[in-house]
Amino acid sequence: MGLAMPTINAERVRSAVLGFSRFYPGSIRFGVVANNPPADHLEALRGLRDDLPELIDLIESGDNLGFGSGCNLGLAHLQAEGGFDLLGVTNDDVMAAVDCLARSSAFDDLHEAGEKPGVIGPVTNRITALSRSRS
Numbered sequence: 191m192g193l194a195m196p197t198i199n200a201e202r203v204r205s206a207v208l209g210f211s212r213f214y215p216g217s218i219r220f221g222v223v224a225n226n227p228p229a230d231h232l233e234a235l236r237g238l239r240d241d242l243p244e245l246i247d248l249i250e251s252g253d254n255l256g257f258g259s260g261c262n263l264g265l266a267h268l269q270a271e272g273g274f275d276l277l278g279v280t281n282d283d284v285m286a287a288v289d290c291l292a293r294s295s296a297f298d299d300l301h302e303a304g305e306k307p308g309v310i311g312p313v314t315n316r317i318t319a320l321s322r323s324r325s
Contacts (some may be wrong), residue, residue, distance in 0.1 A: 191214060191216060191219075191274060191275065191276045191277070192219050192220075192221060192265075192268035192269075192271070192274040192276070192277045192278070192279070193218065193219075193220050193221070193264075193268075193278050193279065193280050194220075194221045194223065194260070194261045194262075194263075194264025194265045194267075194268060194277070194279045194280070195220050195222050195223065195264060195279070195280050195281070195282055196222075196223040196225050196255065196256075196257055196260025196261055196263075196264060196282070197222060197223065197224065197225060197227065197235070197260075197282040198225050198226070198227035198228070198234065198254065199227065199282055199283075200227070200232075200234030200235045200237075201234070201287075202213070202233065202236060202270040202282040202283050203220075203222055203238060203246075203282050204238055204316070205285070206280065206281075206282050206283065206284050206285075207220055207222075207242065207245055207246060208242075209284070209285060209286035210280070210284075210286045211287070213286050213287065213288050214286075218245065218276070219245060219247065219268065219271070220237065220240075220245055220246050220247065220264075221249060221264035221271075222239070222246050222247065222248050222249065222261050222264070223245050223251060223255070223260040223261075223264065223266045224248060224249065224250045224251060225251055225254045225255055225256070225260050226251055226252055226253050226254040228251075229292065229306045232250070234247060234257055235248055237303045243259070244291075247267060247268075247271070248265055248304065249264060249267050249274075250320060251263065251266045251291060254255045254307040259280075259317075264274070265279065270274075299314055
């Protein structure tokens with residue numbers, strides 16, 4: 191599995207990468223996109239890449255591309271690397287839970303049932319500020 195992760199914050203990346211890698215049962219690699227972070231975070235991201243070369247590819251951007259374009263850049267990098275059965279995107283502040291990525295088997299289950307899933311996404315039971323009433 192390859193996951194694109196745009197960021198400007200090295201500490202959050204470390205926590206997310208270690209969490210995901212601890213709970214994912216297969217091979218996992220992160221295309222971490224440094225979205226023009228402050229210099230200290232860029233250096234920390236480079237150090238993290240050097241500490242975990244089997245998990246992290248660091249893609250440096252001189253501009254903050256935002257989440258969507260940062261994800262696209264990370265996905266393009268991972269796709270060029272090849273060898274992934276699944277590609278996905280994630281925020282850098284995600285706290286992985288046991289079996290969170292193992293449930294990506296939903297993709298396989300749908301495919302075996304004759305469906306053609308293109309994208310599957312997460313579900314949450316706790317989220318705030320999704321909508322506000324307008325008067």
